[in-house]
Amino acid sequence: MKKLMLLIPALIIFISCKNEKKQVVQESEISQEIKVIEPINNAVLESAVIYEANIRQYSNEGSFKAFTQDIPQLKELGVKIIWLMPVFPISETNRKATGGDFAYKIEDEAERDKMLGSYYAVSDYTKINPEFGTIEDFRNLVKTAHDNGIYVILDWVPNHTGWDHEWIKNHPDYYTQNDKGEIIDPINPDTGESWGWGDVADLNYDNPEMRKEMIADMSYWITEEGVDGFRCDVASNVPTDFWAQAIPELRAKKDIFMLAEAGQPELMKANLFDMGYGWEFHHIMNEVAQSKMNVNDIKTYIEKSKTEYESDDILMNFVTNHDENSWNGTVKERLGEASNLMTALTYVMPGMPLIYSGQEYGLDYRLKFFEKDSIPKIKGATWNLLKELGQLKSTNPALNGGKTSAELKVLDVENPDVLILQRYKEKNKLVFIGNFSKVELEVDLPISGHFINFKTNTPVEFSQDKKLRLEPWEYKILISK
Numbered sequence: 224m225k226k227l228m229l230l231i232p233a234l235i236i237f238i239s240c241k242n243e244k245k246q247v248v249q250e251s252e253i254s255q256e257i258k259v260i261e262p263i264n265n266a267v268l269e270s271a272v273i274y275e276a277n278i279r280q281y282s283n284e285g286s287f288k289a290f291t292q293d294i295p296q297l298k299e300l301g302v303k304i305i306w307l308m309p310v311f312p313i314s315e316t317n318r319k320a321t322g323g324d325f326a327y328k329i330e331d332e333a334e335r336d337k338m339l340g341s342y343y344a345v346s347d348y349t350k351i352n353p354e355f356g357t358i359e360d361f362r363n364l365v366k367t368a369h370d371n372g373i374y375v376i377l378d379w380v381p382n383h384t385g386w387d388h389e390w391i392k393n394h395p396d397y398y399t400q401n402d403k404g405e406i407i408d409p410i411n412p413d414t415g416e417s418w419g420w421g422d423v424a425d426l427n428y429d430n431p432e433m434r435k436e437m438i439a440d441m442s443y444w445i446t447e448e449g450v451d452g453f454r455c456d457v458a459s460n461v462p463t464d465f466w467a468q469a470i471p472e473l474r475a476k477k478d479i480f481m482l483a484e485a486g487q488p489e490l491m492k493a494n495l496f497d498m499g500y501g502w503e504f505h506h507i508m509n510e511v512a513q514s515k516m517n518v519n520d521i522k523t524y525i526e527k528s529k530t531e532y533e534s535d536d537i538l539m540n541f542v543t544n545h546d547e548n549s550w551n552g553t554v555k556e557r558l559g560e561a562s563n564l565m566t567a568l569t570y571v572m573p574g575m576p577l578i579y580s581g582q583e584y585g586l587d588y589r590l591k592f593f594e595k596d597s598i599p600k601i602k603g604a605t606w607n608l609l610k611e612l613g614q615l616k617s618t619n620p621a622l623n624g625g626k627t628s629a630e631l632k633v634l635d636v637e638n639p640d641v642l643i644l645q646r647y648k649e650k651n652k653l654v655f656i657g658n659f660s661k662v663e664l665e666v667d668l669p670i671s672g673h674f675i676n677f678k679t680n681t682p683v684e685f686s687q688d689k690k691l692r693l694e695p696w697e698y699k700i701l702i703s704k
Contacts, residue, residue: 260369262478263304263451267374268497268537268575268625270617271303273482277545277580278308278355279339280596287360294367300583300606301613304480305368306454308545309342309378310361312352314385317422318344319593325421326593337594342378343456344385344422348440365449374451376480377444381437382460383409383423390433391424397433399425409460428462438469445477452480458496459485466495482539491536497626501538501574508542508568511659512561518642518659522633535626540569541577548579549592561696563608564657570612571644571655571700573631574624583609615677619702621646621653634669641666641693652703658693665690674701 274297282289297305318340320326326338339354351358368375384390390397391406398406409418409425427433444450458466473479474494483496486503490496507524510516532538541547542565543554554562569576581590581598585605590596616622623629629648636643640660646653654674658664671686677700685691685701693699 260372260374260451263374263480264478265626267303268480269620269623269627270301271575271625272301272613272616273304273306273539273575273577274300274302275306275544275577275579276308277590277598278310279342280590280598281580282600283597285354285595285597287356287364291360291364291367294364294373295371297373298371299613300578300609301617302373302578304374304376304451306376306482307364307378309345309380309456310352310355311342311345311380312347312350313340313342313354314344314346314387314422315340316386319422321591321593323419339594340385341422341593343380343383345380346385346387347389348384348437349443362448369449374480375449376452376454376482377450378456379441379453380456381426381465382457383420383425385422386424388424390436394433397427397430397436399427412460428465434465434468437465438472441469441473442476445473445479451477452482452497454482454484455496456484458483458490459487463489463495466490467493470495486538488532488536492533498537498539498575501540501572504538504572505541505547508561508565509557512558512565514661518640521642521659525631525633534628537625537628538574539577540572540574541579542566542569543579543582544577545579545590545592548581548586549589553587553589554582555587560661561659564659564696564698566608567612567698567700568655568657570616570622571646571653572624573628573646576612576616578609611677615700619651619653620648621651621702623648636666636669638664638666640664643669645670654701654703655698656691656693656701657698658696661695663695664693666693670701673704675704676700677702 276290278287278290279285294305318326318338320329320338326335326340329335329338351361365375395406399410401407406424408421408423410416411418441453455461470481471494480498481496482498483490484500486499486501491499504524507516507520511518511520528538542558542562547557551557558565583606584599584601585603586598590598621629629646629651632645632647634643634645640658641664642655642657642659644655646655654670656666668685668687668689668691672684674683674685675681676683682704683701
């Protein structure tokens with residue numbers, strides 16, 4: 224009996240060690256499986272389309288699993304990068320509700336429980352939001368993307384955390400404090416007043432220890448979970464010297480893609496961010512569609528961009544994203560009959576076009592931001608348009624928009640409502656012609672030669688003495704033969 228009693232602990236230790244070893248092997252296998260894709264590189268960026276995935280609203284289930292099932296078909300749209308909106312747990316304290324107030328003020332418990340809060344009120348940078356699934360579900364998403372030749376970047380929220388983050392309790396010095404020593408929500412530097420983001424606490428980048436922990440948390444997702452980079456929320460609100468500290472450390476671990484939610488040129492200098500937001504161009508497209516601006520404003524923007532940005536800077540072009548859809552209106556609300564023209568323009572302009580969840584299905588309503596909603600899943604005219612544009616972007620070097628972008632030339636035309644752009648790289652040439660008005664126009668073309676009409680895939684011939692008739696908001700993309 225005594226011998227048996229001695230054997231039992233030994234047996235338990237043996238089994239425990241065996242199971243522990245097995246667990247390590249499994250984790251190692253997962254880590255290896257999600258790193259089979261070659262590191263993201265400049266060649267990928269030249270022809271990439273980026274897709275913003277709103278996991279909560281993408282499906283009725285609002286889960287990683289439901290989105291993962293559809294990843295293979297995103298290849299049809301030319302998608303090479305998936306940007307996942309924040310996947311981290313959301314703070315309960317000061318959780319926001321529809322209408323902008325705090326959820327705790329809602330007396331009806333059933334209604335209060337519907338309020339899931341903002342993705343951008345993160346309570347833990349190294350955990351997965353259980354609303355979306357498990358870490359294994361997340362790993363399968365990354366693996367599936369990689370198996371389909373698609374990279375995955377995480378939406379990172381460096382400017383603030385939710386009020387449940389453990390730093391609030393254990394490291395209050397990681398946060399900005401007022402004269403009374405109270406942690407505060409983020410302040411608008413232009414006004415000195417609160418942004419109104421009461422569900423989050425402002426981080427203090429004067430604290431070097433906080434910086435170290437932030438970089439360590441970002442590193443975890445690169446080294447342990449195989450992600451390929453980050454989209455950084457309100458990147459310009461974080462000191463540029465932090466990015467100069469953090470990004471080289473992250474790049475030393477892996478070749479990554481960095482997208483700044485900002486358009487400031489300095490953020491893309493010195494091998495910091497690869498891509499910034501084309502906010503100015505986005506707003507110009509909205510204004511032109513509403514007849515508040517015109518083609519000359521587009522031309523001015525193009526010329527200004529050539530001087531403000533360096534040749535290897537990349538801007539993200541978009542007609543919608545999560546902020547625009549929820550707060551400023553759908554594509555149809557803002558662009559109306561100009562929707563297809565402006566969408567095509569985001570592919571023709573230098574840079575990388577964005578597709579936001581639901582856009583590919585012609586989403587025509589504003590998605591709720593703080594509670595569950597869902598997008599339509601019926602493929603129609605918008606899916607077909609994005610598929611055609613994505614294939615053109617993927618296959619024609621004249622639309623290269625990365626660090627060795629195709630050249631862009633604005634061709635002179637007498638009509639002030641017509642924009643003609645020529646893109647070319649080596650022997651590849653492409654011409655975009657657009658009528659940016661509500662009326663039918665006839666245009667004297669400054670081009671001649673044989674082309675393929677992108678929409679019809681038929682040959683066409685133009686000469687400078689031949690007029691071209693364009694319907695309101697009509698565009699043509701002509702590929703040189």
